[in-house]
Structures are given as C-alpha cells and as structure tokens.
Amino acid sequence: MVKKKIVVVGGGFGGVSAVDALSANPEFEIHLVDRRNFHLFQPLLYQIAMAGLSPSDIAIPLRTLFRKKRNVHITLAEVDQLDIANNKIHYDKNWVEFDYLVLCCGAKHAYFGNEKWEEFAPGLKNLEQAIEIRRRILMAFELAEKETDPIIRSKELTFVVVGGGPTGVELAGAIAEMAKHTLANDYHNADLAKIKVMLVEAGPCILAAFPQSLSLTAQKNLKELGVEVIINTRASDLSKDGLQIGDQYVPAKTIIWAAGVLPSSLTMQIPGEKDRLGRALVLPDLSLPEFKNVFVIGDQAACKSKSGEFLPGIAPVAMQQGAFLKDVIVSDMLGRARPTFEYVDKGIMATIGRSKAVVSTKGFNFSGLPAWLAWVFIHLIYLMKFKNRLFVFLQWAWSYFTFGRGARLITHKTWRFYDGEKIKLE
C-alpha cells in the first residue's frame, strides 16, 4: 500500500485537530512541522501574562500529544519556502515533497506599518510575550512602590490595552482585578489604589463580534472593575513613556497591544487571491483554487460560511476545519466527490475577569456568572484532553478562591530593564 504523505505546517488548533483526525487512518503518513515543540492553548495565554497560570499549564509538547500515533512524524523546524506548483516545501535547508499539504500557521500581531511600536506595546501571541507582559506589569508595581515622584508613579501605574476584542477585554479586566485584589495586599504604598487601566478601541464598540447587548454588558462590567473604556478612538505615537489616545496624551509605562492580527508571513507565499486581511482564499473544500492537494485552514485562511461571510479567526473554526480535512482526503482516495466544509457555529464567548463573562450561542445571549461558568467549563473540557491538565484547573480554581497569583515571578530580564541597562544575573 502506497501511503499518502501529508505535511501539516503548524501545531495550533487547526494543525493539531487535523493531525488528530488524519492519524486515525493508517494509509496516511503525517508529518507535522512546527517551529515550536509545543501546542499552545492560546485562549488562556492572558492568564500567563496575569500570573494566574504557568506556561506548562497551557502548553503541551507536540510529541506528548501524538506519542501513541505511529504514523505521525514531528519535526521542530521553520518552513521558510513554499513551492506549491511542484508539491514541495522547504525547511532545515531541505526541500520536502508532499502528496497533500495543510497550512495552518496561524496569525501574528499587526502593528499596521508601525512595527517599532512592538517594543513599547508587546502583543500576546506566544509564551515569551506573555512572560514579558507579566514582567512589565509586575515591574510597574515594584517601581511604583519605590517611586517618590507622584507624576512618575502615576505613569508607572497607568496600564493601557489597545484593542477591544476578546483578548483586550480579558487583559484589561484582569489587570484591574489583579491590582485591586491581589496586589493591593502586597504593597504598602496606598497609591497603588490609584492604578489606572484603560482599554482603547478604534471602533464604535468593544467585542464587535458579539451582539450589541453583550458588548454593552462587557463595557459595563469593565467600568465596574475600574477600567476606563474609550471607544471610537485610535491609539497613536506609542513610546516607552506613553501614547496618544485620540487628542489626549496619556503617560503610561505599560502598554499592551491587542489590536488586529495578520496571517503568518508564510501566507504571502501562497499563490492565489487574498482577502483584505491577507488571508488566502480557499474553496468550500478548504483547498486552494489552483491546487486541490493544498489546504489552508485557521487564521491563515479566508473561508466563507454558507451565508457568505468570512469565518472569524477563532479556535473552533480552525479545529472543525482540521477535522474536516480527513473526509476530503478520504473522498479523494475513494474517488468520491469532495464534501463541503460547513462551520457549526457553537457561539462565541469572552471573559471579563473573575466571575463575569459574555456568551452568545445560537441567538441565545447571556452574561455574568452563568456565562463565566460556561467559559470555565468549556476551557476546562479542552484542557482535560491533555494528560495531567487536571492540575491546571485545581491550581486555577485555587488561585481563583484565594485570589492567589502563584506565578507572580519577574523573570528573563533584570529589574533595571527600564533604565535601559541589562545586568547579568549571578
């Protein structure tokens, strides 16, 4: 039996679900190529930045995930070139051939031509960024605790999150809470109560993907947490000391970028049409119009729903797409017509700090504690699939009830970072 060689690029939600589904078929020889050695549960990445969880709680080595799958081969490498016309991709200085190619390299943060802003306002897409954001937030408190000049101190206690999507909302809410409950006990300096958290959204509302009622609820919840929500306003002129928000200049030591993403750079090498976000347009079977054996899924793909809009770049879409590919390739092998991908929309959710969230599912909208519990439950279910992930929940539940922040460690840079120096730790 000649095995079909399927190369999957990217171990995110799309890639893992594709490999998981495809590996069930012994006629497939699957090669999963990723630049990192782990699958990251991105929806909880903000918990790392908030010191609520540790990296190993939400990242699982790809080899561990597919340990039992004999027909899955994992390579830690970065794909740098595509030669789709000739069924080849390039990594580790070699050209590798494939029968089928699945591209699911995800997205990165977009600074829309202001890439230098990244230094002042890191995004939240990978573990290193999450740890850097954690470091900056905790460092801001340490510096404020020592600072005698009230003007500098208020700058150190001002946190601005740019972008009112789910990540921005989660971050802003979590920072406000972290300040109120957790850190207030740890710092004797009363002014810490004077912490300022701002959420800046260029559009007319936060959580634009949600029904207006939920978007307003989220905004109300954030206000209750002490977050200043600013809509219809663009952030500009970011520097290490602050940023311009509309026509007001805000001095701020800590700025976090949660505004807009772009598909992985590799997408530019995909032949064919792109949508305005730069995602590759795919057919209803998720293949490229010109290349039936090349599929693009997840944040990299511009895939239309039945009703004709593009599907959003969220985990459920990528996971369903990944699982769907098995049916397509099996149909090919059986000489049948390919099925059409239909996204089953189970809804969307976003959490706003402890015990508050918004959920919109099948026209049914709810918020508050029930929504938060639904949010916890769904994330827990996913994590439970990873051996040993139970501890995540225990740890997490514990820090929820104790207001603890077990992972509140300042690592990987020295406290002098803001002076521009970097001391070598002994």
Add this chain to the structure above:
Amino acid sequence: MVKKKIVVVGGGFGGVSAVDALSANPEFEIHLVDRRNFHLFQPLLYQIAMAGLSPSDIAIPLRTLFRKKRNVHITLAEVDQLDIANNKIHYDKNWVEFDYLVLCCGAKHAYFGNEKWEEFAPGLKNLEQAIEIRRRILMAFELAEKETDPIIRSKELTFVVVGGGPTGVELAGAIAEMAKHTLANDYHNADLAKIKVMLVEAGPCILAAFPQSLSLTAQKNLKELGVEVIINTRASDLSKDGLQIGDQYVPAKTIIWAAGVLPSSLTMQIPGEKDRLGRALVLPDLSLPEFKNVFVIGDQAACKSKSGEFLPGIAPVAMQQGAFLKDVIVSDMLGRARPTFEYVDKGIMATIGRSKAVVSTKGFNFSGLPAWLAWVFIHLIYLMKFKNRLFVFLQWAWSYFTFGRGARLITHKTWRFYDGEKIKLE
C-alpha cells in the same frame, strides 16, 4: 519606642529565615532588599532544568511570603555598594542607613578564571539558567532526531556534567533517566538509546561531603542509570562543540557546569578577612569582627563549627543562622551578652534520579528508596510552608508515576540557536 532598622540583603534561605524570625518582634523595622521578586527553592532547581517542575512551583514572591508582616518592607533592588563603617548601603542610586545589616547574598557559579566557559556550560543557580539548560537538553534531542550524520548526532546526544557535587549528581542522574524513560517514547529515532551522559569530577570521589560508602553507592547508582562517572579528572578547553576531559577530547553539544561556587560579588566589599573560597570570616555570633551590627550568613559567610571546620554552603546552615540572628539582636537590646551560633547538623542528602538517594544523618547512613522517600518528604515539608505548594507535590508525584514531563517546553530562544542565528518569533 524607637524601632531598630534592620536591613536584610538577599531573599534566599538565610534572608527569608532571618526576616521570618525578626519580624515576630514589633520593635524591629525590617527592610528586605533583593534583586529578584521571589524566593527560590534552589534544591529543586534541577527539576526545572529537567522539565519536571515549572518555575512557579519552586519560586514564591517575597511579597506573598511576608504579606501579613506589617513591619517587613520589601524592595526590589540590587545593592551595589557597602559603606559599613558608616552604617550605610547603596541601592537605587540612594544611600540607606541601618542599625543592623544582614548580608545573605548567596553564591554564584565559579569558572575559576574561565568565565567565557559559561556560554558553553551554563551553571544552575537561577531560573533563567534552569530554563536555558532545559532548552539545551530538549533541543539536543530535537536536533539529534533530525540529524542524519551519525557523528554529529552522537555529539548532540552527549551530555557532560562538570562537577560531582549534589547538583552535578542530581543533574547527571536526571538526564540519564529523562533520556531512558521519558524521551525514548517520544522520538522514533532509535539512536536516542545511544545517549551518553558523563559526570566529570576533579576530586577522588563524587559527593565528597558524604561518607565514602554513600559516595560509592551514588556512583554505583549513576552507573546503573547509564551515567559514565569520571573522577580524578579535570574538564578543560570547553567550547560549543565539546571539551577536554583529562587526556580525552569529548565532542558534546550540551555541557552543564556544576563545579564550584563563589560568594556573591558584593562579598568583596565586606571589610575584613576572607577564607580561601572568598567568604567573609564571621565571629561565633555571626557578626563581622570589626562591626558588631553587621552579620554575614549563608554562602557568603565563613563560619566555624564547634569542632573548628567551616560550615558548608547548604540551606540548613543558612536557615539556622538566619533564625539565630533574632536572639543576638534581642540580647543587644536587653543589654545581655550575645549567644553563640551552634549549627545543629541534621545531616545531608542528595538524590540520584527517581527512587534513589543517599542520606547521611548523625552518623547514620542510608540509601536507595528509603533515602529517596526521606528526601522527598523533607523537600515537601519545606514547600508546604508556601501556600498552594501542595500542587507542586501532586504535579510532581503525577509526573513521577506517569514518567511525564509536563514542562517540556523549549522557550526563550528559537530552535535555530545552535546555528548561531536567532529568529524573532511571530
């Protein structure tokens, strides 16, 4: 009532136990100054390097530790100058006065004039180093898995630990086990069985601080794990490709330095005599001969035992010294004569991978599983003092019984590191 201002420099075992004891007395105003914001449980640091535990499992924020102590003030800062004659120390660009000073800045790795070796053979003293060692070990496996040239592959699968003290023994044993049990399942490349782990000790035996019988037992246990133990031999000429061990050259990608420590650089600014390790000689009350209000404890201090030898640089010594200081300062306030520090030697222990260890206590020596259980128990007791540390044990027990390595993440550098390049992660 005029409070006594006591400045404690360093939040290690000595500092934490000193602050803990002193803070019970409301007449003391305690200032704990540390460059890091957390207390690190160093004896388990090798578990981070081995991906068995996560940083937050063994590091606890100092502010959390002393949250309830109103007379404890914590400052995240690096002390850069001492002016002991004038009762002042310098940090954050300010001179700070003290009534009493406690120096417990610990030790750093010593490369004995070959500091450039650190790049090729990191030590294991802080979290960043542990994560870097973890990264190098896991990366070596990933590269070996991809490597086609058997000579390069064997270089990538050769791990050399320099220094046969407890840390070196723990690391060598753990690497050998990690390779055998954990990683063998994850890599299809059979040659991974050909992994080579070497432990190089310049002296006549490993674990020199232990009775000879235990030292030999440890050596036997290591051999059973597949570790090549080389004694009476010096490592030299370290490079990124290997090192000279006696008169044989060993090509090795991963070298770890566990040979010898030096007291923190600040020790050089302490007036008075030093021992041959560069530690400050202290009186039986742990104060400096010339300055009764300045104490040096832990790895920074050369403190004689009753029998006249210098006490070793281990946690129990530092902890007992820290607690002892309270009695000294209280005696001063009561105008009484100062007590003399007497170290209560509860023994020493070292673990050699899973279920094997050596313990020497009050002339009673034992090894194997009982010793390992004693080792686990004692470390657990200590960790349990930290709120939420129970999870450490659960997680740890879990990964013990499942041979899991939950924290097996390659982070904070890209996989191309060994090519000398550094790609920015998206």
